[in-house]
Amino acid sequence: MRYMATYDLMETIRNTNQWLGATASAMASYPMFSMVPNPAFAWMAAWGEVTERTFQRMIVKPDWGIRTFTCEDGKDHLVNIEPVVERPFGDLIHFNVSGRETQPRKVLLVAPMSGHYATLLRSTVKSLIVNCEVYITDWHNARDIPVSEGKFDIEDYTLYLVDFLKELGPDTHVIAVCQPAPLTLAATAYLAEEDPKAQPRSLTLIGGPINPNAAATEVTDFGHRVTMGQLEEMMIQRVGFKYPGVGRMVYPGLLQLASFMSMNGDRHSKAFADQIQRVTRGEASDHDAHNRFYDEYLAVMDMPAEFYLSTVERIFKNGEIANNEFVVNGRKVDIGKITTVAVKTVEGAKDDITAPGQCVAALDLCTGLPDSKKASYVEPEAGHYGIFAGKSWRNNIRPLVLEFIDANADAPKEPSKRSTKPKIAAV
Incomplete structure (x- = not known):
């Protein structure tokens, strides 16, 4: 109490x-x-x-503020934000531009569940909606989710992504920003074994802690310095009587x-x-x-306590993704099973949250992926926020990501030979 x-x-x-x-x-x-x-x-x-x-x-969910879009016909078209899949802890939503032909690029933005709402990626959405069909994960505030809906940890998060990808189909290109990068990689590997035909065409991981120990930061140091008992004692509280999630254990916003x-x-x-x-x-x-x-x-927004604690323990402390030992629903997820999904990593040279080296580690884990399906890029002057928003994203990173998407737009063929010594492409 x-x-x-x-x-x-x-x-x-x-x-x-x-x-x-x-x-x-x-x-x-x-x-x-x-x-x-x-x-x-x-x-x-x-x-x-x-x-x-x-x-x-502090208690208001921001509006997307994306109401109209000027298309090539010179007319302003309404942008309808439509739910595609609705779940207790998060929805899959689509930015549908009324009266515009369906764009050939179908992009799923995986937003972080790390304290801010998905609207933090508003500028990213605006830059992609120009010539893409944009979908995004819209996570809910844990304080508004009744206790009766049960728990939500990193395994549940991964399975949500699996279901979203199945709903969108195999012609999807995924862009995971920051915190969800390791879980998005795991969801893709999960599909590679369970339902290979539902895998996306490409996967772009932006500033995610695939291997937090590859380059130390204050975030990784803190994760190793405190014990799980200390973390639970200091950070976790029960939602008060004002909200529908009264009694739920959360890491308060x-x-x-x-x-x-x-x-x-x-x-x-x-x-x-x-x-x-x-x-x-x-x-x-x-x-x-x-x-x-x-x-x-x-x-x-408040995060479910089990999601926050399992992220720290399993991703940062135990390095389950980095060591390819992640388990979902009792099944070990083998990232090496990804053989057809093109994977690109993006890092910022001045990123002090997810330092360069942490995200590119994903390519070494994809042992079953040929070199032609791998790419990496480091933006010289960008910090953590700059790699998915601002001029670094608009001028340098976005064009490279779209080029990568276009290069892997066709349905892939299973490679005949697996690469044993992966090389990182230059773009």
């Missing part, structure tokens, strides 16, 4: 700060105060406005957000102080650069 009380305490603190911000903004905005030439009232109103928005965004922000505390403090000054001077707007970034960054 103490865990539930802690969860409700965090929500109470968040709610109180939102109320304080709203109160300060309302009080300092009374017309009669405008007769008093004191800048403190303007600053108070600005502080209240920024504070209210900041703490209110608010606790994750505190960890995110502590990594760059000075920068975030300065960003909010600067924003208060801009609001005071009347220079801020509802969708300015600060609000666009923090509306997304502050919107966090």
Whole structure:
């Protein structure tokens, strides 16, 4: 019960700060105060406005904000976000551009379940929707999932991906971003044995911890430094009475957000102080650069406790994917069974979360895949976020990924010989 009380305490603190911000903004905005030439009232109103928005965004799922798309005919076409498969812990959704011919490239974006919503990949979706049929995994906030729906760990996540791939069919090209890369690789290997005809055409792994020990970072050091008992004691709580998932064990989004922000505390403090000054001077707007970034960054979701703990223990500590020892439903998944799915890895040279070397390790695991089906790329100036969003993605990485997709668009043929010494392609 103490865990539930802690969860409700965090929500109470968040709610109180939102109320304080709203109160300060309302009080300092009374017309009669405008007769008093004191800048403190303007600053108070600005502080209240920024504070209210900041703490209110923490419990709101962001909107995709992709409403129309201008096609080659010069007309704006509506973009309908349609569920294809609906499950308790996550859906498969499709960005359907009304009135446009079906695009030849069918792309599944596998979004991370790592504290933020799938909308974190909004710019990635926008860049691909131009000439692709885009599907994405839309994971749900664990606080809104009743306990009666059961558990959700990395094996369940993998099986969700297996079902999504079966639904989409073999002409699919998968792009896994960050955290889900090892599980997407495992799901593909699972299909290689269970239902080979349902395997995707290609698999692009972007900044994923296939082998976390290949290049140490603060994330991997933390994973090895703490014990599972310490992690469960420090990070796991029960959802409080306010949400449908009351009683479910989770890694709370608010606790994750505190960890995110502590990594760059000075920068975030300065960003909010600067924003208060801009609001005071009347220079801020509802969708300015600060609000666009923090509306997304502050919107966090709870992760199922079993998913978070099994990720740390099995992916980071035990290295089950890296050692090709991952088990799903009692069956060992052999990544070497992938023989027809083209695999490409993308890394950022300045990635301090998934350092170069961690993702490209996937190619060594694909022992049954010929060299012609393997590729890797390292973006020289990109950090972790830059390899799937921003100018590095738009100008350099996206064209290479689409080129890789096109090169592997045809139905594959089973290779007659397996490569024993895989070489990494240059693109």
